[in-house]
Amino acid sequence: MSPVQVRGEVLSTRRVGEYHSLTVVAPGIADGARPGQFVALAVGGEHSSMLLRRAFSIYRVQERGVYGGTVEVVFSVHGKGTAWLAGLRAHDPLDIVGPLGKPFSLPMEAVTATLVGGGYGSAPLFGLAEQLRARGCRVDFVLGAATEGRLFGALEAKRISTQVAITTEDGSLGEKGRVTDVLPAMLERNGGEVVYACGPMPMLKAVHEVATAYGAHSQCAVEEAMACGVGVCMTCVLPVVGDDGLTRMVRSCVDGPVFNGDLVRWDDVGTVPPDAVGAPVVEVAP
Amino acid sequence: MTRMRITTERPGVRPLPEVDMSTSLGPVALPAPVLTASGCAAAGRELDQFFDVTEIGAVVTKSIMLKPRSGRPTPRMSETPSGMLNSIGLQGPGIDAFLENDLPWLHRRGARAVVSIAGTTVDEYTKLAQRLRNADGVTAVEVNISCPNVEDRGQVFACDPVAAAAVVAAVRRSTSPGVPVLAKLSPDVTDIVAVARSVVDAGADVLSMINTSLGMVIDTRTMRPALGGLTGGLSGPAIRPLAVRCVWQVRAALPDVPICGMGGIRSGLDALEFLLAGASTVAVGTVLFNDPSAAIRVQRELQLALGDRGFDRLVDAIGYAHREEPGPVAIVPDTDDFGPDVPDDS
Numbered sequence: 001m002s003p004v005q006v007r008g009e010v011l012s013t014r015r016v017g018e019y020h021s022l023t024v025v026a027p028g029i030a031d032g033a034r035p036g037q038f039v040a041l042a043v044g045g046e047h048s049s050m051l052l053r054r055a056f057s058i059y060r061v062q063e064r065g066v067y068g069g070t071v072e073v074v075f076s077v078h079g080k081g082t083a084w085l086a087g088l089r090a091h092d093p094l095d096i097v098g099p100l101g102k103p104f105s106l107p108m109e110a111v112t113a114t115l116v117g118g119g120y121g122s123a124p125l126f127g128l129a130e131q132l133r134a135r136g137c138r139v140d141f142v143l144g145a146a147t148e149g150r151l152f153g154a155l156e157a158k159r160i161s162t163q164v165a166i167t168t169e170d171g172s173l174g175e176k177g178r179v180t181d182v183l184p185a186m187l188e189r190n191g192g193e194v195v196y197a198c199g200p201m202p203m204l205k206a207v208h209e210v211a212t213a214y215g216a217h218s219q220c221a222v223e224e225a226m227a228c229g230v231g232v233c234m235t236c237v238l239p240v241v242g243d244d245g246l247t248r249m250v251r252s253c254v255d256g257p258v259f260n261g262d263l264v265r266w267d268d269v270g271t272v273p274p275d276a277v278g279a280p281v282v283e284v285a286p
Numbered sequence: 287m288t289r290m291r292i293t294t295e296r297p298g299v300r301p302l303p304e305v306d307m308s309t310s311l312g313p314v315a316l317p318a319p320v321l322t323a324s325g326c327a328a329a330g331r332e333l334d335q336f337f338d339v340t341e342i343g344a345v346v347t348k349s350i351m352l353k354p355r356s357g358r359p360t361p362r363m364s365e366t367p368s369g370m371l372n373s374i375g376l377q378g379p380g381i382d383a384f385l386e387n388d389l390p391w392l393h394r395r396g397a398r399a400v401v402s403i404a405g406t407t408v409d410e411y412t413k414l415a416q417r418l419r420n421a422d423g424v425t426a427v428e429v430n431i432s433c434p435n436v437e438d439r440g441q442v443f444a445c446d447p448v449a450a451a452a453v454v455a456a457v458r459r460s461t462s463p464g465v466p467v468l469a470k471l472s473p474d475v476t477d478i479v480a481v482a483r484s485v486v487d488a489g490a491d492v493l494s495m496i497n498t499s500l501g502m503v504i505d506t507r508t509m510r511p512a513l514g515g516l517t518g519g520l521s522g523p524a525i526r527p528l529a530v531r532c533v534w535q536v537r538a539a540l541p542d543v544p545i546c547g548m549g550g551i552r553s554g555l556d557a558l559e560f561l562l563a564g565a566s567t568v569a570v571g572t573v574l575f576n577d578p579s580a581a582i583r584v585q586r587e588l589q590l591a592l593g594d595r596g597f598d599r600l601v602d603a604i605g606y607a608h609r610e611e612p613g614p615v616a617i618v619p620d621t622d623d624f625g626p627d628v629p630d631d632s
Contacts, residue, residue: 002335005579042576049368051522051576061380081365097336097578227363227370228575231332234348234374235363249377254332270514271359278354278380 001032001099001143003230008064008096010088011070014052018149020086022094023072029098030061030069035128035230036198036258037222039071039098043081054081057198058099059123071098074123074152100229101257104128104196104219110136112192114216115161116207118178118199120152124221128196129160138162140190143175144179144203148172163190178226180206187214197221197261201269208261218261224252239265239273247276301478302586307600309343309566311426312466312491314543316343316398319600320557320585323548323571324349324402324428324470324494325374327581329388330395333574337582339397343567347388349404349430352413354380359514364503369453369522369550369572370572371501373515376404378432381417393423400468404430408456415460426465429457429490432497434519444472444497447484458489466491468546471526471532473499478532479539486543493536494546494569496529524571526550530563537564537605552580554587561588561600562607 008026015021029039040053056073063069079085088094104124107113113132115125122143129139141157151173157164165182166174175182180203186192187210193212197204198221209238211218224236231254240250241263249272250256265273272279309319321344327333330345339345357377362373369379378384384401392399401424403414406486412427418424431453432444443449450469458467475481482493498519503512511517529549537545547565550572551557557568568588573580588600 005336005577048576049523050365051368051370051572052363052365053576095577104623180331225361227365227372229579230335230578232326232328232578233363233372233575234328234357234377235360235372237360237362237377269360272356276356278356278377280356 003098003100004028005095006025008071008094009097010090010092010094012090013088016074016152018147019074019076021072021074022085022088022225023070024094024096025068026071026096026098027068029071029096030063033058033061033071033099034103035131036104036124037099038102038229038257039073039096039227040100041073041085042095043084050081050084052081053097053229054085055100055226055229056256057121057124057221059218061267062125062273071096074120075200076120076150085216097229101253102255104221104258106131106135107137107194111194112138112140112190113194113196114140114142114183114186114192116142116154116183116195116197116199117144118152118179121199121203122152122157124198125196126153126156126160130205131155138190140164140186140192142179142183142186144166144168146170178206183207183210184214187211187216190193192216194219195261199223204261204269205266208264209265211261219258220261220264221257222252222264223257223261226253239268239271239276241265247273249276300590302589305589305592305597305600307585307589309600309604310544311400311546311567313345314425314465314466317586318343319561319567319588320375320581321400321546321567321569322574322581323569324430325596326571326574327439329384330392330397330399331388333581334395336578339395339403342581342585344398344400344425345392346400346428346569347384347392347402348378349376349402349433350378350381350384350414351376351404352381352410354378354383361512364512364518366501366503366520366522367524369520369524370575371503371513371518371520372498373513373518375515380524381414385417385421389421389423399423400426400428402428402470403429403457404433404443408452411453412456412460413426418621419460419462424465426468426492427457427461428468428470428494429454430470430497432470432499434472434474434500434517442472442474444470444481445475447481450481450486451484454485454490467485468492468494470497472497473528473532473549482536482543492544494544494548495532495536496525496549499525502503516572521550523550523552523556526556526559530559533560533565534561534607538608541605547596551584554584554589554591557584557588558591558603561603562605564605564608566601566604
C-alpha cells in the first residue's frame with residue numbers, strides 16, 4: 001500500500017529498559033503495515049529547526065480498537081530529535097509518515113527461522129515472529145545488546161519462540177559476548193534455513209556471514225541515515241547487487257530497509273565501489 | 287492511481303480566497319506558482335503519493351546527466367540549524383533511463399515537467415538539450431550550472447559569468463524556441479547580478495535562484511568532516527535571507543527578467559517574501575524532506591496570504607517590495623512576534 005502522512009496523536013509513552021516506546025494514534029498507517037516497514041516522524045513541532053524526519057522500524061501496530069489504528073515504535077535517545085520524542089506526552093500531536101519501505105519476505109513453506117536482533121533493532125522481529133508462526137514456521141530468537149538494559153523484548157521473545165539465546169557484551173544477562181558468538185550453535189541445533197536480522201550494520205554483516213556459513217538465507221533490515229524516508233533525498237544509499245549482477249547505490253528507504261543479505265556489498269557500505277554503475281572513473285597515473 | 291488521504295491540515299483551516307494564482311515561467315503560462323526545487327523531488331513519482339503533482343506549477347526533476355552516476359559516498363547529509371548539508375553528488379540514472387521511465391511517467395500523469403540537466407562540459411549540456419528536444423512532455427529545461435557537489439570547484443560554471451554564459455547559450459541553441467531555458471544560479475559569488483546579466487544575454491529565459499551554498503560540518507565525535515564528500519550544499523530556512531537578497535538584487539538590476547525564487551521556503555509567507563522581492567514563481571526544496579506534502583500546502587498558504595493582503599492576482603505581488611511608496615500596512619491575521627511566519631490560523 002502507499003504510505004500516508006497523518007497528523008497523529010500520542011496515545012501513550014513508556015520506558016523499556018534504557019529505551020523509550022511511543023504509541024501513536026495514526027489512522028491509515030496501521031492498516032496494511034507489514035513487519036520490517038518503518039515510519040518517519042517529524043520532530044520538534046511545527047516550527048522546529050530540525051527539518052529531517054527520524055525513521056524507526058514499526059514495533060507493533062493495532063489496526064482497530066477503541067483508538068483507531070495505532071503504531072508503536074521503540075527508540076533510544078541519542079540526539080536532540082530523539083530527546084524531543086522522548087519528552088512527548090499523551091495527546092501531543094505528531095506528524096507521522098508510513099508505512100514505508102519493503103517488509104521482510106515470508107517463506108512459502110514452514111521453515112525454521114532464526115530471528116537476530118541487536119539492541120532495539122529487535123523491535124520489528126516480534127510482528128515478524130507472529131506471522132512466521134501463523135505459517136507454521138519454527139521461530140528461534142537470538143537477542144543481543146551491550147547491557148541488560150539495552151536488550152529489547154527478551155521476555156516477549158521467550159513467549160513466542162521455541163528457543164531464545166541472549167547475549168550481552170558485559171555479561172549482565174545471558175552469555176557474555178555478541179549475537180554472532182551464539183548464532184552458530186543456534187543454527188547448528190535448529191538447522192534453520194532462514195535468518196532474519198535487524199540491528200547495527202557491523203552486526204548485520206557478521207550475522208549474514210554466519211548464516212551463509214551454515215547454509216542459511218539471510219534477510220537484513222539495515223539502518224542507514226535518512227533525511228526524508230520516502231525516496232526523494234538520495235542520502236540513505238548503500239551498494240547492492242541487482243538481478244543483472246550489477247552493483248548500484250540503492251536507497252534503503254524504498255528499495256529496503258530489508259535486503260537479501262547476499263546482495264548487500266557489506267564490506268563496501270559507506271563507499272561507492274569502483275565497479276558500481278555510474279561510479280567515478282579513477283584516472284590511472286601514467 | 288489512488289489518492290491518499292492527507293490529514294495534516296492544521297485545524298481551523300480557512301477557505302481559500304479568490305486569488306488568480308496563475309503566473310508564468312518566461313513564455314510559458316502556469317496555472318499555479320509553486321514548483322519543486324531540483325534534487326528534492328526525484329522525478330515526482332514518490333511525492334505524488336502525498337499530493338497531486340498536477341496541482342502545483344511544475345515538477346522540477348533532479349538534475350539528469352548523460353550517463354548514470356553513483357554520486358558520492360555516505361554519509362551524504364547532516365542536519366544543521368534550520369537546514370541541512372548534503373553531498374549527494376548528482377546521483378542519477380542518466381538521460382537514457384530518464385527518457386524511458388521518468389519523463390513518460392510525468393507526461394502520462396499530466397504534470398508539467400521542468401527537466402534539470404547537469405554536465406561537466408559545454409558539450410555534455412548540448413547533448414542533453416538535444417536529447418530533450420525530441421522528447422514529449424518537457425515544459426522547460428533548467429540548466430544546473432551551480433551544483434556545489436562536484437570534485438572540482440572550477441567546474442561550477444555559475445561562479446564564472448563567461449563559463450555560465452557559454453553553457454546557457456549552448457543549451458538555448460539546442461532547445462526548441464518555445465521551451466524556456468532556466469539558469470540555476472549559485473549564491474557563492476561576489477556579484478550575482480553580473481552572472482545573472484551574463485546568462486540572460488546568453489539566452490536564459492528565467493533565472494532560478496538560488497542553489498545551495500557551499501558549507502561544512504565537522505563531526506565533533508570523530509573529529510572529521512561529517513560528510514563523505516567533506517563539503518556539501520547548505521539548504522533550508524537557514525539560507526532564506528541569503529536567497530531573498532539575491533532575488534532582490536537581480537530584480538532591481540534586471541526588472542524584466544523572470545525569476546523562480548527558492549531557498550528555504552517552508553510556508554506560504556516565506557513564498558510571499560520571494561514574490562515581493564521579485565520572483566514570479568517559487569520552488570520548495572528541503573522542506574519536502576520534512577513535509578512531503580509541503581508543495582501543495584505552501585501553495586494554499588500563499589493563496590491565503592495574498593488574499594489577506596488584498597491581492598486579486600498573484601502577478602500583482604511580483605516585485606511589490608520594490609515600490610517607492612510604502613503604502614498601507616496590510617492588516618493580516620496574527621503572525622509570529624519575531625517576523626514573518628506561518629499564520630496561526632492558516
